[in-house]
Amino acid sequence: MVTHAWIHRVCEAGVKIASVKGNKVFDAENFDASLMDMFDVLFQADAANKYAERLSRLSKASYDSRLKEAREKGTAVHTVGPAWLQAVGKRPNITWPRIPARVKIVREIYDLTAAGQPPWGIAKMFNQRGELSFTGKAWERTAIVRILRNRAVEGDRAVGEGKNSKPTGEVLLGYYGDPIVPLDVIAAARAMLDRRRRGKGRNSGAVNNLFGQKLRCGQCGGRMMLGGYRSNFLTCYDASRGNGCDHTDTFKYRPFEAEALETILPIALDERYFRQAKKSNYLGLEIATVEKDIRDKQAEAKRLVSLLQRNESPTTEAALVELEAEIGKRNASLTALNTQLAEAQGAATAEAHLERMYAVKDALRHPQDDVRLPARLRVAEALSAVIERVHCTAWSADDRAFYVIFKNLKMTRFEDDGTTTDFSPPPLTLKVAA
Numbered sequence: 387m388v389t390h391a392w393i394h395r396v397c398e399a400g401v402k403i404a405s406v407k408g409n410k411v412f413d414a415e416n417f418d419a420s421l422m423d424m425f426d427v428l429f430q431a432d433a434a435n436k437y438a439e440r441l442s443r444l445s446k447a448s449y450d451s452r453l454k455e456a457r458e459k460g461t462a463v464h465t466v467g468p469a470w471l472q473a474v475g476k477r478p479n480i481t482w483p484r485i486p487a488r489v490k491i492v493r494e495i496y497d498l499t500a501a502g503q504p505p506w507g508i509a510k511m512f513n514q515r516g517e518l519s520f521t522g523k524a525w526e527r528t529a530i531v532r533i534l535r536n537r538a539v540e541g542d543r544a545v546g547e548g549k550n551s552k553p554t555g556e557v558l559l560g561y562y563g564d565p566i567v568p569l570d571v572i573a574a575a576r577a578m579l580d581r582r583r584r585g586k587g588r589n590s591g592a593v594n595n596l597f598g599q600k601l602r603c604g605q606c607g608g609r610m611m612l613g614g615y616r617s618n619f620l621t622c623y624d625a626s627r628g629n630g631c632d633h634t635d636t637f638k639y640r641p642f643e644a645e646a647l648e649t650i651l652p653i654a655l656d657e658r659y660f661r662q663a664k665k666s667n668y669l670g671l672e673i674a675t676v677e678k679d680i681r682d683k684q685a686e687a688k689r690l691v692s693l694l695q696r697n698e699s700p701t702t703e704a705a706l707v708e709l710e711a712e713i714g715k716r717n718a719s720l721t722a723l724n725t726q727l728a729e730a731q732g733a734a735t736a737e738a739h740l741e742r743m744y745a746v747k748d749a750l751r752h753p754q755d756d757v758r759l760p761a762r763l764r765v766a767e768a769l770s771a772v773i774e775r776v777h778c779t780a781w782s783a784d785d786r787a788f789y790v791i792f793k794n795l796k797m798t799r800f801e802d803d804g805t806t807t808d809f810s811p812p813p814l815t816l817k818v819a820a
């Protein structure tokens with residue numbers, strides 16, 4: 387009688403307890419007197435509990451038999467399906483006609499996700515154009531994710547059990563009929579979603595495409611989205627939605643990335659190199675100034691020496707001593723400047739620079755996220771420092787190219803197929819300090 391002991395303790399502490407049925411009130415005073423009444427309450431509670439258990443056993447049994455029938459005959463388990471399907475008829479013979487407007491929304495969610503749009507971005511876009519969610523409210527990121535994870539999109543029903551219908555892992559294939567989204571689009575969208583989750587947060591998308599928003603449609607100037615199998619293809623975002631652009635050509639992103647990095651990375655990557663190069667230039671100028679000063683002073687000293695040889699003069703002698711002290715000081719600072727210059731150049735020899743570059747390049751494809759993501763972020767930043775735009779232009783079905791326009795307005799054409807045959811010289815040259 388744990389419950390009895392608990393009521394006793396609570397009443398001792400000064401709490402009054404009323405039974406729901408029978409208007410009985412227990413407190414510290416009447417606790418012992420009303421013991422029989424309390425048994426009454428406890429037995430009622432027990433009966434109610436047993437009743438609830440029996441109900442749940444019955445409904446579990448009924449659910450299990452419905453599930454068995456569904457497995458064997460393909461009949462309906464429930465009368466409620468996903469939000470984009472209507473339930474018509476009576477169980478067990480329910481049909482699931484589509485609700486076209488909602489199916490269209492689901493398609494759009496998958497297409498956008500496959501093209502690299504994050505779920506929060508899709509929710510925002512829907513809300514901005516006044517699209518209501520299937521529950522009649524504003525779209526939330528979680529609603530988008532739920533739709534992206536829902537097996538009903540493939541026409542299948544994931545079997546669940548318990549209060550929250552926790553998935554058991556069993557799937558009734560084709561329960562809702564045919565897929566409402568093509569299976570390859572579903573696969574691409576879910577792969578993108580998984581990658582996004584692994585990448586943790588918004589930046590992971592940006593790192594996937596090293597050129598970010600600089601990649602533009604050559605026709606409408608809009609953004610290019612990464613999508614397709616393993617996110618290897620770029621398409622115009624507006625064209626993919628049929629929104630005012632008909633530039634539906636796809637561009638192979640990976641070969642372009644590899645080719646572009648080979649050329650642009652040496653220029654873009656190591657800003658430290660450029661700082662050092664500038665410093666070398668500055669030091670060079672200072673060294674030249676001091677050297678000239680020393681040459682001038684040495685010439686003056688030489689003149690004074692010959693003057694002294696012809697005519698002994700304490701004044702000239704004093705001037706010469708002072709001059710020689712000055713030359714000594716200049717020589718000391720020249721030595722210091724030369725050491726600094728050697729350091730600056732040493733830090734940025736062409737070899738050291740290339741070594742650093744290759745280290746980052748390897749990291750760009752590293753399987754480990756914590757190695758790859760920081761490297762890709764860093765390179766993406768470095769690229770955006772030197773690149774103004776990248777236009778994806780299709781001149782014909784088999785003539786597609788990336789036009790990289792640099793901040794200095796020079797331009798390079800990269801072939802879409804990753805070859806370097808038709809390849810103009812890089813617009814910036816890597817200057818290596820001598």
Ligand SMILES: [Zn+2]
Nearest residue numbers: 603606622631
């Ligand atoms: Zn376009």
